[in-house]
Amino acid sequence: xxxYKEWDREQLMQEYDRLRAEYEKAKASGLSLxxxxxxxxxxxxxxxxxLLDVLSSTSDLTENGLDCCNYxxxxxxxxxxxxxxxxxxxxxxxxxxxxxxxxxxMYDQISRSYTHGVMxxxxxxxxxxxxxxxxxxxxDRHFAITEWFGIEMINIPLYxxxxxxxMVESYVNTDPAVKGIWCVPKYSNPTGTSYSDETVLRxxxxxxxAEDFRLYWDNAYNVHHLYDDxxxxxxxxxxxxxxxxxxxxxxxxxxxxxxxxxxxxxAALVSSEANLADVRRQLKIQTIGHDKLNMLRHVRFFRDExxxxxxxxxxxxxxxxxxxxxxxxxxxxxxxLEIGTWIRPRGGYFISFNSLPGCAKKIVARSKEAGLVLxxxxxxxPYGKDPxxxxxxxxxxxxxxxxxxxxxxxxxLSVKLVSIEKILALD
Amino acid sequence: xxxYKEWDREQLMQEYDRLRAEYEKAKASGLSLxxxxxxxxxxxxxxxxxLLDVLSSTSDLTENGLDCCNYxxxxxxxxxxxxxxxxxxxxxxxxxxxxxxxxxxMYDQISRSYTHGVMxxxxxxxxxxxxxxxxxxxxDRHFAITEWFGIEMINIPLYxxxxxxxMVESYVNTDPAVKGIWCVPKYSNPTGTSYSDETVLRxxxxxxxAEDFRLYWDNAYNVHHLYDDxxxxxxxxxxxxxxxxxxxxxxxxxxxxxxxxxxxxxAALVSSEANLADVRRQLKIQTIGHDKLNMLRHVRFFRDExxxxxxxxxxxxxxxxxxxxxxxxxxxxxxxLEIGTWIRPRGGYFISFNSLPGCAKKIVARSKEAGLVLxxxxxxxPYGKDPxxxxxxxxxxxxxxxxxxxxxxxxxLSVKLVSIEKILALD
Numbered sequence: 049x050x051x052y053k054e055w056d057r058e059q060l061m062q063e064y065d066r067l068r069a070e071y072e073k074a075k076a077s078g079l080s081l082x083x084x085x086x087x088x089x090x091x092x093x094x095x096x097x098x099l100l101d102v103l104s105s106t107s108d109l110t111e112n113g114l115d116c117c118n119y120x121x122x123x124x125x126x127x128x129x130x131x132x133x134x135x136x137x138x139x140x141x142x143x144x145x146x147x148x149x150x151x152x153x154m155y156d157q158i159s160r161s162y163t164h165g166v167m168x169x170x171x172x173x174x175x176x177x178x179x180x181x182x183x184x185x186x187x188d189r190h191f192a193i194t195e196w197f198g199i200e201m202i203n204i205p206l207y208x209x210x211x212x213x214x215m216v217e218s219y220v221n222t223d224p225a226v227k228g229i230w231c232v233p234k235y236s237n238p239t240g241t242s243y244s245d246e247t248v249l250r251x252x253x254x255x256x257x258a259e260d261f262r263l264y265w266d267n268a269y270n271v272h273h274l275y276d277d278x279x280x281x282x283x284x285x286x287x288x289x290x291x292x293x294x295x296x297x298x299x300x301x302x303x304x305x306x307x308x309x310x311x312x313x314x315a316a317l318v319s320s321e322a323n324l325a326d327v328r329r330q331l332k333i334q335t336i337g338h339d340k341l342n343m344l345r346h347v348r349f350f351r352d353e354x355x356x357x358x359x360x361x362x363x364x365x366x367x368x369x370x371x372x373x374x375x376x377x378x379x380x381x382x383x384x385l386e387i388g389t390w391i392r393p394r395g396g397y398f399i400s401f402n403s404l405p406g407c408a409k410k411i412v413a414r415s416k417e418a419g420l421v422l423x424x425x426x427x428x429x430p431y432g433k434d435p436x437x438x439x440x441x442x443x444x445x446x447x448x449x450x451x452x453x454x455x456x457x458x459x460x461l462s463v464k465l466v467s468i469e470k471i472l473a474l475d
Numbered sequence: 476x477x478x479y480k481e482w483d484r485e486q487l488m489q490e491y492d493r494l495r496a497e498y499e500k501a502k503a504s505g506l507s508l509x510x511x512x513x514x515x516x517x518x519x520x521x522x523x524x525x526l527l528d529v530l531s532s533t534s535d536l537t538e539n540g541l542d543c544c545n546y547x548x549x550x551x552x553x554x555x556x557x558x559x560x561x562x563x564x565x566x567x568x569x570x571x572x573x574x575x576x577x578x579x580x581m582y583d584q585i586s587r588s589y590t591h592g593v594m595x596x597x598x599x600x601x602x603x604x605x606x607x608x609x610x611x612x613x614x615d616r617h618f619a620i621t622e623w624f625g626i627e628m629i630n631i632p633l634y635x636x637x638x639x640x641x642m643v644e645s646y647v648n649t650d651p652a653v654k655g656i657w658c659v660p661k662y663s664n665p666t667g668t669s670y671s672d673e674t675v676l677r678x679x680x681x682x683x684x685a686e687d688f689r690l691y692w693d694n695a696y697n698v699h700h701l702y703d704d705x706x707x708x709x710x711x712x713x714x715x716x717x718x719x720x721x722x723x724x725x726x727x728x729x730x731x732x733x734x735x736x737x738x739x740x741x742a743a744l745v746s747s748e749a750n751l752a753d754v755r756r757q758l759k760i761q762t763i764g765h766d767k768l769n770m771l772r773h774v775r776f777f778r779d780e781x782x783x784x785x786x787x788x789x790x791x792x793x794x795x796x797x798x799x800x801x802x803x804x805x806x807x808x809x810x811x812l813e814i815g816t817w818i819r820p821r822g823g824y825f826i827s828f829n830s831l832p833g834c835a836k837k838i839v840a841r842s843k844e845a846g847l848v849l850x851x852x853x854x855x856x857p858y859g860k861d862p863x864x865x866x867x868x869x870x871x872x873x874x875x876x877x878x879x880x881x882x883x884x885x886x887x888l889s890v891k892l893v894s895i896e897k898i899l900a901l902d
Contacts, residue, residue: 085546087545087546087547088545090542090545093542093544093545096544097532097533098532100530100531100532100534100768101531101532103527104527104528104531105524105525105527105528106524107527115517115520117520117523117736117737117738117739118514118515118517118520118736118737118738119512119514119732119737119738120738147574147575147765147766148574148765148766149762149763149764149765151761151762151763152761152762155760155761155762159586159590162590163586163589163590163600163624164623171600173590173598173600173601174600189760189763192759192760193760193761196591196757196760197590305546305763309544309545309768310544310545310546310763311544311545311546311547311763311764311765311766311767311768312544312766312767312768312769330623333582333616333619333620333623334578334579334582334620335576335578335579335582336576336578336616336732336737336738337576337738338574338575338576338738339574339575339738339739339766339769340738340739341527341736341738341739342739342766342769
């Protein structure tokens with residue numbers, strides 16, 4: 049297809065009218081679909097139902113003699129630590145198991161740093177200004193946490209191989225107010241890209257001006273591959289940091305929310321022993337411990353890391369065709385028109401679409417008008433402000449394939465209409 | 476028995492030698508028992524095993540159409556709110572269901588007040604000094620939270636009908652630095668006493684100098700009666716506060732940790748709609764929501780508040796004889812000697828023993844020497860400092876009855892030995 053901008057005005061007007069009619073038809077079909085979050089579909093969630101049979105009233109509720117149905121084991125049961133450690137490629141002593149939400153763990157890290165400081169350093173609430181680097185586009189809930197604590201967020205461009213490391217180095221290594229960077233190193237939310245080895249090594253080799261600087265390493269999509277034969281793998285950050293002489297520079301976050309039941313999984317903080325010792329001081333004040341029966345359920349359901357990988361293949365079987373629907377629709381309908389770009393991810397939950405500058409909000413609004421709710425434009429940027437108004441996060445997991453085909457129809461119509469309006473300066 | 480202090484010196488020396496021999500014998504028997512926490516016994520926990528059969532892979536995981544095995548319902552499922560609301564005598568809109576730990580909810584309230592303030596008021600970290608009133612003896616984990624945040628704790632004597640309300644009023648109504656009071660209004664930890672109606676009404680009628688003052692009302696033992704025929708009931712605090720013109724003055728905390736499985740239950744924050752609106756601002760940043768499948772399990776296991784009450788009778792059947800062992804041993808061995816006082820609670824998990832002043836630490840140490848670990852002396856006071864060194868928390872729930880008989884033997888021997896040492900000024 050020829051780029052729209054090369055079409056003559058009349059052709060484009062005709063195309064616009066044709067698309068407009070199609071759009072009105074689609075709108076009239078009464079679509080009502082929420083694709084705003086990276087939520088597994090109902091059918092997909094079903095594959096974890098076996099987890100509910102693992103424990104019954106006749107089960108042994110001890111594991112190596114440890115009673116999982118009474119108080120104790122503040123940091124989680126050893127078997128759960130082992131399982132998570134294997135998945136995230138560290139040692140069990142680097143793991144503390146929490147409740148069901150890794151987001152909550154991230155919140156806790158920031159909150160504790162704010163109230164009590166990191167490993168003896170001045171609490172952030174007693175420091176003048178705290179800044180975080182935010183690779184963009186990124187995860188809205190990360191940005192929401194730092195915004196909630198009044199932390200100044202600095203946009204860092206995210207490329208196919210990771211954040212702009214020149215920029216990261218120049219901020220981190222010179223400005224003591226920069227205390228952290230939000231990273232989704234693998235199958236990034238929303239771009240689906242993964243950090244290259246060079247990026248990870250440069251992260252580990254940072255020489256922060258602030259001693260309480262940490263990498264906030266969100267391993268949300270660690271085992272969330274779409275394909276058997278094409279998978280991203282990244283270097284293990286704790287090990288890299290250790291080798292670079294910064295053993296305490298990373299907090300790694302993990303949860304099974306998109307492995308078993310969203311909201312009913314187990315989550316973990318993964319870090320150096322010194323960092324975990326710092327965390328324990330708070331943990332023992334904060335809680336009597338997390339749900340050990342749910343840990344036991346997960347341990348017995350998966351047995352080991354191989355069990356998790358096998359389970360993830362079942363998820364992929366649901367997700368792969370949906371990603372293909374989105375990608376093939378974009379290729380068929382948008383490719384060549386030069387009104388948008390996107391990446392073909394090998395894992396994760398999202399496809400990131402970049403429209404012509406200044407069009408994202410309008411595309412999302414246009415889609416909504418026809419019954420398709422997308423993640424709000426701008427949500428992938430700190431403060432909800434995409435300076436280009438270009439990035440849109442597509443979350444294909446929740447709808448059925450039939451709904452998704454319909455949804456993508458609405459989406460590409462919206463993209464085309466808004467793009468033509470921009471090119472023709474119609475609005 | 477005649478009070479020890481009225482015995483002549485020689486009698487007392489003889490008694491001491493006799494007790495000493497008995498103690499050495501007990502010590503040689505090799506007892507090794509941890510009675511430091513209010514932990515249900517292994518057999519007692521078994522009664523909740525049915526909870527593990529409620530959900531299986533073939534269960535309907537929706538409740539009134541709401542999907543409990545996917546993301547969503549940040550505040551918990553409506554049915555769980557209804558169940559908890561009925562138990563704690565409020566409306567469902569006054570309830571937010573959290574994870575497994577009410578302690579964690581309390582931590583969150585303090586932490587959020589510290590970082591973001593209460594309903595628009597200046598965050599505590601930006602105020603000069605924050606103070607909390609601490610009825611004593613009280614719960615060590617409450618005091619640990621306030622100490623962690625550098626909050627000055629002020630001891631308030633706890634009487635049989637509640638805290639010294641004259642003192643509470645004089646602090647709260649005049650000092651704007653006083654932001655809260657830790658209350659365990661029913662079957663208090665550790666005294667087992669409950670607040671009288673007058674105490675609750677005076678609490679609700681406080682006119683705090685600080686607008687961000689709140690009652691931190693820990694309903695830990697709300698349904699934890701020991702007897703069918705003798706039960707404490709207290710006035711519902713939210714309603715009392717509302718009627719007194721202070722609808723937002725109380726945060727109430729609840730969990731099922733000592734109802735179903737300790738550490739694998741559900742917990743709730745109960746408060747006015749305005750307070751909950753304030754909490755929600757944080758909650759949506761902090762987490763994607765708590766474990767709804769565990770909420771569903773609890774809802775279906777109990778069906779309603781009556782189900783909970785019936786279940787609690789089974790707990791009482793385990794606890795009652797243990798309380799009786801402690802109380803009858805104290806009555807048989809200590810009564811009349813004037814070396815200690817205690818209260819006969821109708822519920823809860825503890826019996827609070829007050830030794831002669833200056834003896835508690837020694838009694839605990841003496842017990843430990845013979846293999847019996849008690850809650851550390853002083854733990855029931857802020858900063859671990861019992862000014863009288865007199866209060867000891869006895870937690871009879873965990874040991875078997877046989878172990879408890881042995882343990883109480885060690886305990887009364889320790890009490891007697893240390894008391895005679897004090898009276899004779901032997902040490």
